[in-house]
Amino acid sequence: MTTKELTCVVCPAGCRITVTLNDASAIESIEGYTCLRGKTYAANEVTHPVRTLTSTVPVMTAEGKKMLPVRTNAGIPRESLFEAMKIVRATAVKAPVHTGDILVADFIEPGTNLIACKDFE
Amino acid sequence: MAAHKLIIIGGGPAGLSAAVAAVDAGLAPEDILVLERDSEPGGILNQCIHAGFGLHRFGEELTGPEYSGRYIAMARERGIPILCNAMVLSLTDDRRVTFVSPETGYTTVDAEAVILAMGCRERTRGALGIPGTRPSGVYTAGCAQRYINIEGYMPGRRVVILGSGDIGLIMARRMTLEGAKVLAVCEIMPYSGGLARNIVQCLDDFGIPLKLSHTVVQIHGRDRVEGVTVAAVDEANGRRPIPGTEEYFACDTLLLSVGLIPENELTRGAGITLDRMTNGASVNQFRETSAPGIYACGNVLHVHDLVDYVSEEADTAGRAAAARILGNAAPVVRSVKLTTGHGIRYTVPERIDLAEEPEDVRIFFRVTDVFKKVRLTVETAAGAILVNKAKSAAAPGEMESLTIPAAKLREVLASGTEEILVKLTETGGDKS
């Protein structure tokens, strides 16, 4: 049995979570989370850590070039963050664009999308 | 002279939440005016593009622009007037607000209630003491955040960050993902002022070293930063640099993330009492300041690390302002002062104004140091415990809160207590 102490990174409350693994590295118990997202985070973190990526891409508007904030709609594997940034850097959009619009579908992983986080008319 | 019932200064998350709450409490939207000096509402969150906002409010992990976008939409749905490019110049304690805007020119209005929601700005003072040249390439972390996320250009390629505040940590990740090399984050204190989650996902994820008890002792370079010298500091000797520990980092950029200070020039101008610890107004549980009818909420009151709490606090202020205007606020029977005991740096509110039928009051506070295994207690001067909780860890970077239940406040009212104490007790485990 091993225990791992984690800090949940899903929200700024930063709950401290303890995960106990049995000898076959399977999760025995998870304690210390305040909400279920924390539990999911902890389970993922000890097996395959994922992160939400946020960045910006240029958007052409009537008033010229602006920066559109973007994010992935789900966590992507932590080790693919830099690969993901290459795709982000090659992305540009034109207004109108709205919060939640899918800019790149199947981003890094099938079913994960890169979405817009602001409206530009 | 125009009359407005409720003037809200600042259209960030605090100002917008307060406006929405005031309408939901029965105030007519046209009786409200939100004044925002920027060209769009949303406040500082417009440049905070990282995720983690709104989990408590919306049950979703949003970015800053999405979070403020929700509030902008709520304000629009309710038809609340927001005047952008409107800079408030002065305020008096009898609620006379003077502002300028291209649409209205120089304008003075008298309001029945005013909500201060001007937010905070970055401290730069920590940098002024650093010897060396004054080349370009030294920015506050928030300024770099604006350059990258709003203007769309990178301020540098090889970066050292002084101060481990959240914005600095967030920028360490952002610049790394954008291809810059972040060499180190130096923190003069033996602990970080940032959230644990940001240390994990902004530094640890990328192998960026956090050098605790270290500071920048010299900036090198003539026109542009060429490097900085970092040294360990002596905790026992007034955090003075320890000779022989100097390390040189060749870099083109130094970011400063040395804290935020509430923006209270207007508050001071109105002669409102400020709290020495928070640098914000001293308030009661409705966030009413020492000037009747003037409320404060959000980062102008005290620096929050969770915008969800900003919205909650703003709701309280918005509802209270509406109640004052609509004349349905419960009369105050007696005031009780909150004091800080061992391990507590400040509390908000600092005063509870009790009505005949008290309601639950949530107290926000910060601890003075990093502690392990503590009990946080709110008690009367006579030692009667009103609420307490045990925590496995507490740190100054993370705001704590405790809610005093209405039933306990009724006891306080009956007992005649004039002071309530918030304190921390170490319950074993080493202080680290």
Ligand SMILES: Cc1cc2nc3c(=O)[nH]c(=O)nc-3n(C[C@H](O)[C@H](O)[C@H](O)COP(=O)(O)OP(=O)(O)OC[C@H]3O[C@@H](n4cnc5c(N)ncnc54)[C@H](O)[C@@H]3O)c2cc1C
């Ligand atoms: C650079 C920076 C980065 C930050 N990053 C984060 C982060 O990553 N995560 C986080 O949780 N918190 C962050 N914060 C804290 C953040 O400010 C709060 O979470 C939240 O935005 C506070 O909301 P607010 O409405 O109180 O203040 P703000 O969002 O600052 O809004 C205040 C508004 O008032 C306006 N205003 C000020 N003075 C006047 C005047 N005289 N007349 C008219 N309008 C005026 C300003 O233009 C602004 O729009 C950051 C703060 C700063 C300064």
Ligand code: SF4
């Ligand atoms: S467990 Fe829930 S409340 Fe705690 S940090 Fe994680 S997401 Fe936030």
